[in-house]
């Protein structure tokens with residue numbers, strides 16, 4: 001006899017502001033407590049709308065396996081004024097699909113490999129800028145490296161002065177990205193230039209002025225250029241249409257915003273964990289020292305280095321949940337979720353599930369050697385039709401930066417206290433910067 005799923009919704013915490021603020025402050029603590037109290041899935045009445053959240057593999061499979069047409073992006077009203085109407089984050093349906101078809105090849109395969117040497121060069125240049133007789137801050141170093149890498153990839157490496165302006169303006173934009181701006185449209189209010197919304201708009205306007213200057217340079221240049229902005233300016237959709245300037249602004253903003261802080265935070269966590277559990281560092285060094293050369297492709301193929309990056313993304317997912325708003329009702333486990341509500345695979349719950357990961361709070365890269373996890377157990381880059389377009393680029397970058405620096409330098413942590421994850425904007429990162437002393441390896 002078949003069992004009909006009961007109609008109705010899961011339960012969850014009461015109120016909107018309280019649970020949203022709790023989720024902003026400490027998503028893992030909040031979600032684990034709600035699972036204990038209400039079960040998995042649970043219903044969260046977030047400020048941006050109601051969301052059914054799950055960390056269960058079979059339900060995540062259902063969510064990521066659904067047709068893209070079942071969904072629209074979550075919180076479009078809040079995200080569009082922040083990123084722009086042309087951002088991939090807010091495009092929907094056929095527009096989203098054709099955008100991905102156009103952009104994805106720019107971050108893949110041979111194109112990505114062409115960026116490898118620039119990644120390595122940037123890591124070395126940024127590190128050697130520092131006076132190594134004094135401690136330096138890991139998160140600051142990794143942010144400088146990954147921001148320069150994405151700026152060089154998107155705008156080209158030839159005009160160093162323009163690149164530096166772009167880097168400074170991007171720093172200011174990330175610093176202005178208060179979490180509240182992303183969690184409620186109601187925070188988008190102006191008052192005498194003093195509110196988070198005012199600060200964001202000022203930083204964004206400055207960045208857009210620089211984008212326009214870079215676009216003008218492309219218009220005047222006849223020589224073939226390989227950077228992503230040039231590809232965007234020349235690109236045509238299947239119907240022969242070019243991309244509008246407003247649309248280019250939004251995508252550039254999305255690449256800068258999505259494409260550097262994420263990798264910088266992961267690299268910072270990797271340095272932290274490797275130096276807290278030195279047996280993993282020793283093992284990684286043995287692997288690096290045995291490599292025939294330090295070519296980007298050699299580093300990217302090193303299995304233990306790859307496992308270190310994977311484990312870092314498991315233990316500290318930079319984005320703790322991915323969200324999809326339903327266009328049509330969806331059966332999820334024993335519930336029927338109505339159109340208009342959202343569903344969210346909670347990466348942070350799945351990545352700490354003790355049934356999947358033995359001792360989930362321990363940093364153990366070996367768990368990725370000789371075993372693979374399904375895309376519904378391990379999903380640092382999200383999944384389904386919105387999976388991160390920069391995943392391969394980021395994986396390549398992190399292996400090259402980490403491998404190059406650890407092969408050539410010794411790092412020594414200067415503080416012994418535990419560093420824990422803390423909310424930044426939509427991302428999570430280390431609660432404090434991590435001072436290290438760096439020495440050249442003999």
Ligand code: HEM
Pocket residue numbers: 088089100107254255256258259260262263266318319322323380381382383384385386387388389390391393394
């Ligand atoms: C460690 C590094 C990174 C992490 C952890 C990360 C994580 C994510 C996650 C979780 C999503 C949402 C996926 C979903 O909704 O299912 C996403 C989307 C996205 N990411 Fe990344 N990302 C990283 C690096 C990058 C880089 C280097 C770029 C390059 C520009 C990038 C560009 C994007 C874009 C454009 C989207 C939107 C995709 C869409 O909506 O179709 N990301 N990323």
